[in-house]
Amino acid sequence: MLRLPPAAATAAWSLRRLPPPLRLPLLVGLLLSLALALLPATLPALPQAPATTVRLLMPAPFVDATAPLVATFNREHRELQIELVRGPLDSEAISDLAIGSLLLGASPYDLLLMDGSWTARYAAAGWLEPLETWLGDDALAGLMPGARLGNAFAGHLWRMPLTADTGLLYWRTDLMPQPPRSTAELERIAVDLQAAGKVRWGYVWQGRQYEGLSCVMLEALQAFGGRWWEPQQGSSAGRTSLDSAAALQAAAWLEGLVHKGISPPAVADFAENEALQLFAAGDAAFLRNWPYAWREIEKGGGPVRGRVGVTTVVGAPGQRGGGTLGTWGLSLLRGSDHPREAAAVIRWFTGPVVQKALVLDQGYAPTWTSLYADPELQRRHPLLEVQRQALEQGPLLRPLTPLYAQLSDLLQRRINGMLSGAETAAAAMGDAQRASEELLASTSGEAAR
């Protein structure tokens, strides 16, 4: 099955050892074999499967969680097989892998489990197949309002969501009767508890220079009535408004948390796990994290087990807070050989059956309204009610622009610098705004400005 040009690799250094009369014929033979090898420019990979196989690239935890269901699906559907491909550990690396193929015009996967913040980038690059032709114009109808965000834009449905996580506020039920309803209240409670010696730290969150910080910053901006991104109607263009008064207030608040000692200075190095560890050890009154943290606390059996409540993210007094949406969904890659079958897989995979398993196994928030009324889920998944509230309250979409990754990088850098003491809040936001404007100018050409 393999076409090997005979001795092509070994001839390179044995050629010179041959007596002159033999060299020319061998050279000709080599060139001929090379030409032969050129004809099928690729080596055949795996034997053809008898049924249509839809290949789906996902991060490893998703593969593990859904493998049993997929195996059942494959058994029940002989003519349509799903092949799960385990992606690298780092979710950004999965995107890099997919982009590397797509840039060359090849698409080894039919479906990609896409993070919500990538969708605009892939859609703008023309790599996604619109889904409304296969799934119908009302594909999102049965979903919670908050879960619908970020999937349909520019007139098409690009991604069918699978999970609908939002940022949440964790609080200690044994230290306060009620969770705070505003940032001012949160600060007050935290300071009181710290003064009384009940906890070492008031509020821990993610301040490291990475995407998690952008999520936290987005929530802070919303909390004070600011906006990161103002889209222009009907186009993917827009502008950032990071130097508005509200945005400055948001940054100043985060800075103030560290200055006042409510949050540890080390928060500038915290990702989700570090913040969670601190909270789970009982050293903090409040934690900002994702739904998975609940399971970790309950599973871990530490000092705060059974003493943790979860509520929606708070805003400043008079403002409505919201948690950042952190969702995964399935997209159909353009160039797939069997889009119809792949769309059918999308419908099944993002359907209530698989989502219920993901909720129970991994703690993700489901997208279907019906699942929030499911008695078994309500019984076995205590966070369901909070997640529903968060989705109804109005979760926050990260800026829906192809430039999001770069905008996020700019803001993370500045805010982390502010948290490390390198800049004041005003300077950080001013720099972030200026850098964002330069980014837009550099990527959109003079005509678009």
Next chain:
Amino acid sequence: MSPAPSPRPARRQHGSAVWLMLPAFLLLAIVFLGPLLQAVWLSGQASSLLTGLQPVANGGANWQRLLGDGRFWQDTVFTLRFALVSVGLELVLGLAMALLLHRPGRGGGLLRALALLPWALPGTVLALGWRWIFQAPYGPLNALIQFLGGQPYGFLTTPATTWLFAVVADVWKSTPFVALLLLAGLQAIPAELEESLQLEGASRAQILRRLILPLLGPWIRLAVLFRLAQALGLFDLVQVLTRGGPAGSTESLALYAYLQAMRFLDFGYSATVVVATFLLLAVLTLLGWLLLRWGRGRERDRQRGRPVSPAAAGGAG
């Protein structure tokens, strides 16, 4: 192209020889010159997802962005620091290695081959190996530290010091290359010179300083120039060893250019970073070459017995 049997005039002979050079230089132009010119041109264009990956002129907007780009400057500092420290260490260790390999004795060929091994192996393979060696807490280095009673250290996870260990990995790989170049120089030194100095009672250190180092001058500078250029293009090692982390502390300029294109699809800006790196390379090479001329001038003066002074060297070089 068959010449007539009679001896051909010299001019025509050179003429046909030029044709022989054409195919190679054509390929070089396509693969080296073309991309360089294209990068320069593209750095004045916006070519991103907002322009459908089509180039749209945008004046100096890319360069303005570069000037204010904290990540770019951070990467420049790392790349420069890495290159200078790495090449410096390789020079010292390479010289030691070359001196060792110079008098082979038995099994000299084998020794030379084994010493050469790190340079010959793929960078990504070695980087993968080093990831394990530096791993906390189970890697062999940390196991040694713990055995000696210490705490495991995050070699690759401590932003302030990770770059040093990247230097270690690079020095280990590239020292043989420098050693080989210096070995060539050592072998060009006539053995009698060294022997006569030994008979006069000069110590090894004196022989090194007075005889070997000056004669090795050209090779040293050649090795430095080449290694510096390669180090400024650092990519394989950091991509596999640390992915540019932690916190971007080991992100090289080449890696940044690569990410801009392959992750953000911002081709115009990626080209800008590439051109900036080329400029950095050109400046450093120019500095290196000037140093070479100055050094050569000093040598010439010394050999002619003239007092060595910068002014004289500048004029003679």
Next chain:
Amino acid sequence: MKPLLLLWSLAPLLWQLYSSLITPEALVDPAAVAAGSFWTLENYRQLLVASPPFWRPLLNSSLVGGASTLLTLALALPCAYGLQRQRGALRWAATLVLLAAAMVPTVLLFLALLQLARSLDLGNRLLALSLPYSALNLPLAVLLLRAAFAELPAELEDAARLEGMNLAARLRHVLLPLLAPALGSTAILVFLSCWNEYPIALTWISRPELLTLPPAIARIAGSSLFTVPYGAFAAATVLGSLPLLLLVLVFQRSIVSGLTQGAIKG
């Protein structure tokens, strides 16, 4: 001192070999492992049954390396011959261009080469890689061969020319046989360099079964296949090093002479 040199060069590689042959538990805590479950070939087995199996990248690298070496030599030989015949400004300029090209970090060319691959549909074609690879190795090859041509006594070629041989015949019967050692050194060095090339292979090849060795290793490095990692990673390091290790041991004389001669004459 020499044993120290050997230790310095070999210790990391030997450690990879050791790590690849022991179980994950033994990797973490050697003392706590029972006698029977210390050594294992499981790491290698995992690599060879992976999809694609590990011999694929080795094969791909050999293919690309061989093709590139042939193309490079085919272009470099006439170029070196022609260069050797030049005098004066052209020779100096050409040499300068070659030196400058040899110093350029090839990763900086990746963007334009990627666009070349996209527009000419050269992506995911193993043998198309030989085009950029030959170009990247041409400077070194031309300089080395030029030095070799310079060594040849001029009378030999003049005599052959007087006998009526044209250029091709002169090359075949007179020059190439004498050049054989230099050709060998150059071929080995080019082959090595193609095996170790990373950025261009990374951007030109995306299909897993077509990857050459360096990008394949990089993918393994980023994978999440192993919970307690590095046993299989170490095996990948060993298998990835083995072919070149053998090459270097067998041809070390060629390699060393090629580099040193090139450095002296270049």
